[in-house]
Amino acid sequence: MPDTVIQPQIPTTPVTDEILKKLHAIVGDKGLVIDEQDKKPFVTDWRGSRSGSASVVVRPASVEETSQVVKLCHEHGIAIVPQAGNTGLMGGATPWPTHRGIVLSVGRMNKVLSVDPVGYSMTVEAGCILQTLQETAAAHDRFFPLSLGAQGSCQIGGNLSTNAGGVQVLRYGNARNLALGLEVVLPNGDIWNGLRALKKDNTGYDLKHLFMGAEGTLGVITKAVLKLWPAAKDGATAWLAIRDPQAAIEILSEAHSASEDNVESCELMSREATDMVLRHIPGVQDPLKADTPWYLLMQWNSSRPRSEGAEGMAEKMEQFLGEQMEAGRVLDAVIAQNESQSRNMWKIREGVAEAGRAEGPGLSYDISVSISKIPEFIDKGIKAALEILPTLRPHPLGHIGDGNVHFGFGAPKGMDRPTLQQYAPAVTRAVNDLITSMAGSISAEHGIGIEKLDELQHYRSKIELDTMRTIKRALDPKNIMNPGKVLRLS
Structure with missing residues (x-):
């Protein structure tokens, strides 16, 4: 819950006037958002429940500009929050309040570079709107299956970076199953070009899977080769x-x-x-x-x-x-x-999701268990939550074909958000303990971001956490790439 997460240590190097001039030289007038009011949509999460700060929002128009921006930040130790459509629910694209670096938005990189209907693939830039990609595939009598409620505004770079799920995972898999190749700007500004439209490539580590699901903590996805399927008839x-x-x-x-x-x-x-x-x-x-x-x-x-x-x-x-x-x-x-x-x-x-936001305060858990255990989880989970706060209003739903339940509760009638938050830690612990006892996941598709930072620390094993920290430190030793998200480094 937003009020319970203790902020980790993150780099606080400011963007000086000199750095701002260098950023302007790279991206031009269209690539900088400096006005506080104009920055607000970039530093506030989709639900409006969490906000942070940024010295400037930088909107590069190409991978080359992105590389130059990241190299400049790396040289000076300036923190970067990569951002696509900013529709996530875990605060992964929202800067911390003490963030003094930049938000790097990929929204201007929004071209479909090529479509190969014979080979069932298309190559796209990270800022492409998901619905645009669905429509582009359909125009070529092909089908791109990633589908979720935010598809009219979310961008494919964010979908891949968060390993988005959606309503068709049971047949086609998560976002990581829909990408053949990626192009990524690494935390030191180097460009890794893995834009290969290959279904079989067994030449060592499959690096693209490092960046899908990492929520921008290991690099900035700038392009992708996506899989297509035949259109439904x-x-x-x-x-x-x-x-x-x-x-x-x-x-x-x-x-x-x-x-x-x-x-x-x-x-x-x-x-x-x-x-x-x-x-x-x-x-x-x-x-x-x-x-x-x-x-x-x-x-x-x-x-x-x-x-x-x-x-x-x-x-x-x-x-x-x-x-x-x-x-x-x-x-x-x-x-x-x-x-x-x-x-x-x-x-x-x-x-x-939109109705839940309009409904008012609530608690929401994005969990997964094996499909056969869904009925047991729903029954025991509701009972466990109501034992803590009997007037909670459960409204569970889910992608049952892949074991994912969005386990939500509306606040009791008349209860405000601060009062509800007093119960949130106990409800969260009860729900997540139940999930863990059933060999499930505390985050099926929404990721970790800020919201579940401490929950990941609590439930994942020391070996898993240490391995993730080793990868993070190897690729981002200065901890400038989306710092304080997903993983506490100490």
């Missing part, structure tokens, strides 16, 4: 009222074969989370006004066009859902009849 989306979370994982288990391995997404939604979106997100309709506490959003997609007279995805899904109703797992269901209805279903799922 036949799909079906359904909103199901289900018996309980155990039914959800059983439905998913049987859906893989029923869909001929075409399950693309499977999202568990609680009634509380659904109602929260309906309250706060304009234009959203309840697809199924069923009186049940649990729902499932499921999408099947096939790259094979439906042939005339043949059974398509919608027909297969309808038959499957009928069987699940007979088994007592599905209580009611609706299959989207058009793109508008499908989009409405997805808007409910994608609107949860």
